[in-house]
Amino acid sequence: MARTSKKAKKPAHSNRKYIIGFWTLFGVGILAVIFIFLLAGWGAFGKMPTFEELENPETNLATEIFSSDGETLGKYYSENRTPIKYEELPQHLVQALVATEDERFYKHAGIDARGTARAAVYLGTRGGASTITQQLAKQLFTEDVSQSFVTRVFQKIKEWVIATRLERQYTKEEIITMYFNKYDFVYQAVGIRSASKIYFDKEARDLNIQESAVLVGMLKNAALYNPIRRPEMVKDRRNQVFEQMQRNGYISEAEMDSLQKLPMKIEFTPEGHDEGMATYFRAYLQGFMKDWIKKNPKPDGSEYSLYRDGLKIYTSIDSRMQKYAENAVTKHIAHLQKEFDRQNKSNPTAPFRDIDESEKESIVESAMKRSDRWRKMKDQGKSEKEIRKSFTEKAEMRVFSWNGTIDTVMTPRDSILYYKAFLQAGMMSMVPQTGEVKAWVGGTNFKHFKYDHVKQGKRQVGSTFKPFVYATAIDQLKFSPCDTLPKSKFTIEAGKHGNQNDWSPKNAGDSDYDGMISLKNALAQSVNTVTARLIDKTGPQPVINLVKKLGIDTDNIPAVPAIALGVADMSLFEMVSAYSTFANKGVYIEPIVVNRIEDKNGTVLYQNTPRTKDVLSDEAAYVTVNLLEGVTQSGSGVRLRGTWAKGRLDYERAVTGYPYDFKNPIAGKTGTTQNQSDGWFIGMVPDLATGVWVGAEDRSVHFPSITYGQGATMALPIWGMYMKDVYADKELEVSKEPFEKPENLSIEVNCSNYGAAKKTEDSVPDELDF
Known part of the structure; x- marks a missing residue:
């Protein structure tokens, strides 16, 4: 009978060192992670926000200008941000955000462990791990860096720490509101309210679900997914947002299919200082506010910032009357200009009259020396000969016309004569019993003609x-x-x-x-x-x-x-x-x-x-x-x-x-x-x-006869058109x-x-x- 041999068992204590080693390493790893987070919290990887800063995160808030009938006339800002409250956000906008950016937003405390693990295993190919709170932390308190791997790791650790602190400090609704108020949608649209006005010409509370999906889609990268530059790409991204909303149960599959078939409608309404309503008035108001700020410091003695402190200015201007005034000026002057140009065709000193060639040259000379070109070249140390030569060299430029801005090529000297030929207008309307100015039109186009013909001229x-x-x-x-x-x-x-x-x-x-x-x-x-x-x-x-x-x-x-x-x-x-x-x-x-x-909290700072x-x-x-x-x-x-x-x-x-x-x-x-x-x-x-x-800008630019050159023909029709519109608007009474x-x-x-x-x-x- 053959003998069988049994393999000798290793004693249990022989694996003990591996088990101890594993748990030791695991424990050290956990402690190391905790220590790293503590170091981040102590500011070892860069300045961390204090409790007070978390309570009141510093944000550049635009000063908003309101008409007497409650419309926004414009803003002054370094960032065009006007905050709104959670109650003003439509439900579908919030749902689109959560479905697209952070599906487990209401279940985590700032860090999504499952999302983080998935990102680590798949190296980010199946979605990132940043929660809405982390993204807010990054916007508020950390810098966007794209340097070494180690630097980016420390950046992410700071975001995690700040995110957990934000979650302890704020409710979920407050975090969503802060996130929407902070995000830069480009084209000077900082925050959801500005974005709603600029891309859809409406308040955020009035957005429909398609518009909400467009704006949420832009959160991935507003510069890339921008409806003005890449409408087809943005429409595809919008439809992905609908898919995410359907996946998370916010809309049905039938609703998703229906919504994805809808065209994307953009109502682009830029809010730059040169665009919008009452531009000349806003320029005057800017000077008014700067004078007021100098004379009225904050309680701590510092100055208010017109561009960062979120002031609210309630003006006397009525947006309806301002609209009627601007329409009357534009309509009349655009057509009067056609007649003026026609009468100037046979004028040898056009656009001037009653002057000789030497007087014409004197006017052009004066305009050259007052121009930005002359000033800038002089500051650069250019000689007068070089500066004068530059005025005779053709250059590409964009110039004003009543049919829209024109791309053309002309010499700077010719552009001076070109602009001298335009008729200008000023218009102001006020209530005699109260002194309230209801309409202020300082010129025909603020972008091209900055001079105000209401108060400056x-x-x-x-x-x-x-x-x-x-x-x-x-x-x-x-x-x-x-x-x-x-x-x-x-x-x-x-x-x-x-x-x-x-x-x-x-x-x-x-x-x-x-x-x-x-x-x-x-x-x-x-x-x-x-x-x-x-x-x-x-x-x-x-x-x-x-x-x-x-x-x-x-x-x-x-x-x-x-x-x-x-x-x-x-x-x-x-x-x-x-x-x-x-x-x-x-x-x-x-x-x-x-x-x-008022200040940003509604405290009245000035009452007329x-x-x-x-x-x-x-x-x-x-x-x-x-x-x-x-x-x-x-x-x-x-x-x-x-x-x-x-x-x-x-x-x-x-x-x-x-x-x-x-x-x-x-x-x-x-x-x-x-x-x-x-x-x-x-x-x-x-x-x-x-x-x-x-x-016109120069008094030597005028009609040759009283037929068109009298006030009854030049100015009175604007009054007539304006008042017809005013009377037609029964609400104005x-x-x-x-x-x-x-x-x-x-x-x-x-x-x-x-x-x-x-x-x-x-x-x-x-x-x-x-």
């Missing part, structure tokens, strides 16, 4: 100055609109009223000097000789005193009779607020553009207090308004009515909506300066005063009622049986006794 006001002369005469001497004066030629001799030379103004029609005329008709027809007679009776200084009380800068207005015809330069801002005093019963109120300023002063009696103010009503009843403003078609231009009939057919009382005045360089119209109804100026008549009015305004019937003598003595 000052131009000769022409006949729009005459009501100040009439108002002085009414206030001082109790003149009636029915009193008469001769239209005949009139001279104020040298030495009188500070006049150095004889002054003999001419009327618009050289032969229009016969007979008598009432003050009401004289203002309506803008008779210069009558205005000269009035300032001779009042003297120029009382007129200047009145104008100063009306808020106009008089430092450069000489006390001479010639000011009566509007030779002084004034801003549209000054003129509209001055005229508003007549509609406000003689009480001047300083224009208001900001009603309230109206500043007013009595300038005229309510009687004198009303009589002046009555005079101005005559301008739209029978004078240069009569085209606002629908009953007079004489001399109507084909352009105005086709473009501006003429006849305007206003039936309600309107007080106003047109103005046209010498050589048709400036056209004005200021019109008022009881609760709204609106002024318009039209001209702008008055069509008569101006309120003062009680116990002692000056006669009904001329039926008054001195207007006198034809042979001056019914206005040097002083009247009522």
Whole structure:
């Protein structure tokens, strides 16, 4: 019988050292991981946020500008971020985020162990491991590095530590909200609210499920998955978001199929400083805010930041009226420009008139030296010869046109002449009783023409100055609109009223000097000789005193009779607020553009207090308004009515909506300066005063004749189009009622049986006794 041998068993203690070794290594590994996390928490791998920083993470918040009707007009920012609350996020947006970025978001405490293990085993080929909380930690407190492997590992450890701290500090809803408020969707769309406005022109709460999927899809890489640059790629990514939502039970398979077939609709509305509504106003407001910030420090003594502190500015601008104003300016000037260009085709000194070649060169020379090109090249140490040469070398450039921006090639010198040829406009509308500015249009295109023609620009006001002369005469001497004066030629001799030379103004029609005329008709027809007679009776200084009380800068207005015809330069801002005093019963109120300023927490930092002063009696103010009503009843403003078609231009009939057919009382005045360089119209109804100026950058750029060059053609149509839209908007409730008549009015305004019937003598003595 063969012998069998048994293999000897190893004693149990022989494996003990391997078991001990394994658990020792495992324990050391665990301790090492814990120690590494402790080191990260202590800041060994870089600065970690403190408890206070976790409680209040530092974020650049945009200052937001609101209209009086609650719309966002624009923002000032270093990052265009305006935070919103969780309650303002639509449910499908939150579901899309969780389904796509972090399926187990509500089950983990900042780190997804399963996701981390999967990423480690498959080296990231089956999805990453970053949770929403980790991504937030990375955005808030760590830097995006792409250096060595070791550096990236330490970066990830910091994210894990911060993520767990965030989870202890905030609720899941707060983390989602912070994440959406922080993410940069590019195109200056930082945060979900800005992204919603810029890509879909709506608030985040109004997003539909397709739009939410687009924005969530962009979270993977907003620069790559951008609907403006790569719409097809973004649509595919959107459909992947729908798949994730279906996989996680947020939508059914049928809903997914239906949604994936829908086209992707983008409503791109950029919010840069050059785009959007009320750009000129926002530029002015920026200066206003910087002045306010200097005078109003924070409680700790530091300055507020207009670009980072998330201030809220509540302005007087009404977004609807601003829209109507911008539309009226754009529509009128675009078409008026066509006629201007047509008349310039045979002009040898185009776009200038009434100058010779040397004067033209002088204008171009001045523009060259004021240009950014000249300044930058000079700062670079270039010689004047080199700088001048650069203005004659052709270069690629993008230039403005009324048909959109044009890519072209021209010399910088030619571009100066090109831009000089464009007509410009300014428009401002305000409530006389409150001073609130409701519309502010400083030009035709802020991106290409930065100069503001509401407050920055000052131009000769022409006949729009005459009501100040009439108002002085009414206030001082109790003149009636029915009193008469001769239209005949009139001279104020040298030495009188500070006049150095004889002054003999001419009327618009050289032969229009016969007979008598009432003050009401004289203002309506803008008779210069009558205005000269009035300032001779009042003297120029009382007129200047009145104008100063009306808020106009008089430092450069000489006390001479010639000011009566509007030779002084004034801003549209000054003129509209001055005229508003007549509609406000003689009480001047300083224009208001900001009603309230709040900090990011809603604490009121500034509340406007109206500043007013009595300038005229309510009687004198009303009589002046009555005079101005005559301008739209029978004078240069009569085209606002629908009953007079004489001399109507084909352009105005086709473009501006003429006849305007206003039936309600309107007080106003047109103005046209010498050589048709400036056209004005200021019109008022009881609760709204609106002024318009039209001209070009240089006064030598103008229409050749009064047909198109007068204020009634250049400026008045803008007022007419604007007011038609304002009245059509019933929510605005702008008055069509008569101006309120003062009680116990002692000056006669009904001329039926008054001195207007006198034809042979001056019914206005040097002083009247009522």
